[in-house]
Amino acid sequence: MNIIQILKQHTQDAIKNLYDADFESNKIIINETIKDYEGDMTVVVFPIVKIARQKPEQVGDSIGQYLQEKLDFITGFNTVKGFLNLSFSDAFWLDKLNGIAANPNYGMQPSNDQTVVLEYCGPNTNKPLHLGHIRNMVLGYSVAEILKANGYQVHKVNILNDRGIAICKSMLAWQKFGNGETPKSTQKKGDHFVGNYYVKFNKELNNEYKAWQNTEAANVALQEWLPGKAAQKLAESGKDDASIKSTFFKQYKNEYTNKYSALGQEAREMLVKWEAGDVEVRGLWEQMNNWVYEGFEQTWQRLGIDFEEHYKESEHYEAGKKTVLEELDKGTMYQKDDGSVWIDLEAEKLDHKIMLRKDGTSVYVTQDIGIAEARYNKYKMDKSIYTVGDEQNYHFQVLKATLDKIGRDYAEGIHHLSYGMVDLPTGKMKSREGTVVDADDLIDEVVAKAKQSTEASGKIEDFTSEQATELFEKIGIGAIRFFILQVNPQKRMIFDPAKSVELEGMTSTFVQYSYARIQSLLRKYGKEVPNEIKITQLEPLERELILMVNNFEKTVLTAGKEYDPSVIAQYTYHLAKTFNKFWNELSILKADEATKDFRVLLSNTVAQTIQKALGLLGIKTTDRM
RNA sequence: CGACCCGUAGCUCAACUGGAUAGAGUGUUGGUUUCCGGUACCAAAGGUUGGGGGUUCGAGCCCCUCCGGGUUGGCCA
Incomplete structure (x- = not known):
């Protein structure tokens, strides 16, 4: 049980004991105490005031008293307005840290026996990938990693619009x-x-x-x-x-x-x-598509994007027709005089939608119905995630509503991972006006910048050229991923190529740098990282760091629930930032023996957390840079 | 004309889903290192959260309305 749950439960008990009233524990609000006040966790007492029929300050004090008596790790409390701030003992936080450091899987949930199929990328095969695809790929990949960390088994698939x-x-x-x-x-x-x-x-x-x-x-x-x-x-x-x-x-x-x-x-x-099915045309078509796939493959490899399976539109575009005809027989769909087949989704506020053209051929949704059926038959997934731009919000509403209406249970598990367009500082990307940012060009540009600033720092002069190249790729591609993922997916975002290559401030480079710094520290320390804590008192910054590391699990859960990597990106940056502050203000290797050992252990735990968090974003760490 | 999304500091983004004095980065100005990696750290300035009304102990977040931007509603995908 985590701290918040413990506090909620005891607060509930307190209300029962003090005011003889039942209060739902999920209506109790526990926050972290904001930094202007003394304390670690805060109970918001306003919702309880009505039941208690006392002033907020009185209620806070009474509950504070009760909690302090029952929970030995609470060392004190204060009530400001309606906020009951609780202070925890150093021993409590040290014990937390111990538990986290000893658990290599900290933050990762055990399997929940649920399966997810996640579709992403979805390119057309007549032209190269562009910036929009990069947002798609980086987002889809990260959400897949986040769901894995939440205990799901995830199958990543692609859809190729090849005809x-x-x-x-x-x-x-x-x-x-x-x-x-x-x-x-x-x-x-x-x-x-x-x-x-x-x-x-x-x-x-x-x-x-x-x-x-x-x-x-x-x-x-x-x-x-x-x-x-x-x-x-x-x-x-x-x-x-x-x-x-x-x-x-x-x-x-x-x-x-x-x-x-x-x-x-x-x-x-x-x-x-x-x-x-003209043989010559089909031959040429296959030839050209294969050229395109070879090109895509290179970009995917470079970005670290992978798929378990590629669905080709050409092999599925008539799929779903059978289902539609069956539904027509059953009467859940109807036929117009001209022969076209429709479904009535007015009850879902989606109007009537066409399912088959008057010539009997499939439309877009028909195809997706067919593919959904095929995927379900193969994977029996509990969730089906489609990473597709928000211009198709309506389409996915229709798809889900249709599948639901024809009685497919898996419809409920469909989620459209929708994301906003990527704009340039100069405005929208327009293929006609040639303002589309090519994916490969962008990667080249950012990696070149990473190379330039890393070489200027002069810290990797002994690297072989292979090692150096690998490093520049890690930094450059990490920078792109982070720049995109720090923005909430549903928001439209502005991608400034010049800014994305900047490696200072809120960037993956900053985080990677903090990680490399810790690795340098561990090398200088020269011994195994201690697994025992011999100190009993914490500096404020040490305590803050432990709190942050302790928040990792919660952050992963939130990111998974919301399908939102930006939560992880923000968290990772703040963790690195806090570590740098700690680094700057407190001496690690020059502290006395017990303190040194403790700070090394703490630093190592921070590094591992950074590594895991970046991993969820698809970003790699590096021991030196 | 409907439906949905967005509007927060000059710029790019946050805000634990209704909680305390709305926070970061960048840019501007000033400061910090005899010490473990300065791609670092600290500070100042910068806000009527698009406007107005409402709901309540409490609203950037919920409701109504208007303004601005976007997407969509085609037998295109």
């Missing part, structure tokens, strides 16, 4: 302009290689479109549009003809691609052939 018009565009451009080039022949990473053809396609399409804008057909379309509301509004706001015209052509582009473009036509034809 559709986008990849056909890359394929077409390669066919037309590639001259048989390969990633090998051009020395390019496969995903970038394929992505370049996607860009090439759009460039060619743009040229084609510009030429078309001077044709009679374009003029007719423009003239039809001009009397419309949108155009009139622009005219009223004083825009000149040229800018109105350019606005029109911007918004008309999609329609142009579908109606007039020769390239658009060819891409669509290729998609039709793909769906018909």
Whole structure:
């Protein structure tokens, strides 16, 4: 039982004894005492005042008296306004530390016999990974680690969006302009290689479109549009003809691609052939996708991202159809006159949703229903977590509600791990405007910065080049992870590439540095870390550190419950910060023997906690840096 | 037009889910080392928590309303 539970229970007893009243123990609020007041833990007495029918100060004092008599580790108390501050004995905290130091699994929950399938990454296979994917991967990976620490068995899976018009565009451009080039022949990473053809396609399409804008057909379309509301509004706001015209052509582009473009036509034809299973098209498609996978694989390895299984959309996009047809028979779904199949989710405030097109083919949710079924059959998971951006909040509400409505028990365990967009200081990332931050470029940039500042410090001159490279990767990739994970996932965040490479302040580097410092200390100490404490009195900073280490378990539980790594990131930083303060104010190796041994033990416990906490964020520690 | 998310210091983010005088980083200004790793430590300045109303012992957090930003509601994925 932890301290808070003990305090709650005894406070409940106190209320029973003092006021002859029953009070739910989970309504008793226990906080850490804020640093302006004397004490370790605080009971908020306001909720009890009504029952006691006394002033808050009186209630606090009475309960304080009671607790001090019953619990021998409480050495004193004071009541300020409605807050009962309790002070604990040094012996109590030393005993806590002893327990933590002796338990290598401290903070990690034993197995709870529950299984989780966590989906993350989810790239399209027509272009390389970008900053948005990095947030996804770093977040998904960390939540997986956090859930493991909470006792779950976690299976990490990926979904590859490997079909559709986008990849056909890359394929077409390669066919037309590639001259048989390969990633090998051009020395390019496969995903970038394929992505370049996607860009090439759009460039060619743009040229084609510009030429078309001077044709009679374009003029007719423009003239039809001009009397419309949108155009009139622009005219009223004083825009000149040229800018109105350019606005029109911007918004008309999609329609142009579908109606007039020769390239658009060819891409669509290729998609039709793909769906018909055309051997040549399928061959090219596999070739290009394999190039992309080779490229992705490199990025995943570098980031330390792994998957137990990859689901390919091309192998699952018709899945779920069978389920839908069964439900149609059962009457939980219905068919319109045109043949399309729908489900009524009005009761869930989600309107009617389409399940099958009128031509009988699957839509997005149908596919996800099928995949959910397949996963459940394989893993029998208790929870299913989807790491996907918040633009799909609605989709996952529909998925969950639909599965629930058709009687799938596992629907309850579905959780959309939703996260906000990543913006740049200059605004949104827009692929059209070329402001997308490429994942590999970003990693290179940050690792280069790590190299630069580490070499400048001159502390690793005896490292081999392999050791040095490994170190720069640990620092650089840790910096990216930490920068992203310290923000609550559901919030939109601004990623400043220049700031993310800064290695001072609230960064993983600061934390890693604190860890390395402790390792240096242990090397200088030269003996085994003691396993026995011979002191009886604590300095305030020592006590603060023990309290922080003691909070690790609670923090892991909260992070797991909320699927929120930012809790861990904040905690880790504060722990390192507190340690540095301790380091700065108190001497460790020069203290007397008993104090030295104790402080070494404490420092080592802090280091282990830092290592575990960073591990939950996917960040590695290093003994020297 | 609905539904959902967000709005906290110049900037980037916290606030133990309703508890004490809203905290960190960064930037600005000033200070600390005969000592274990200065990528460190300390201090100052910086706030009507978007505005207004309500609920109660107590609100950044809950309710209503307005303002601003975003996402979504398409037989796209």
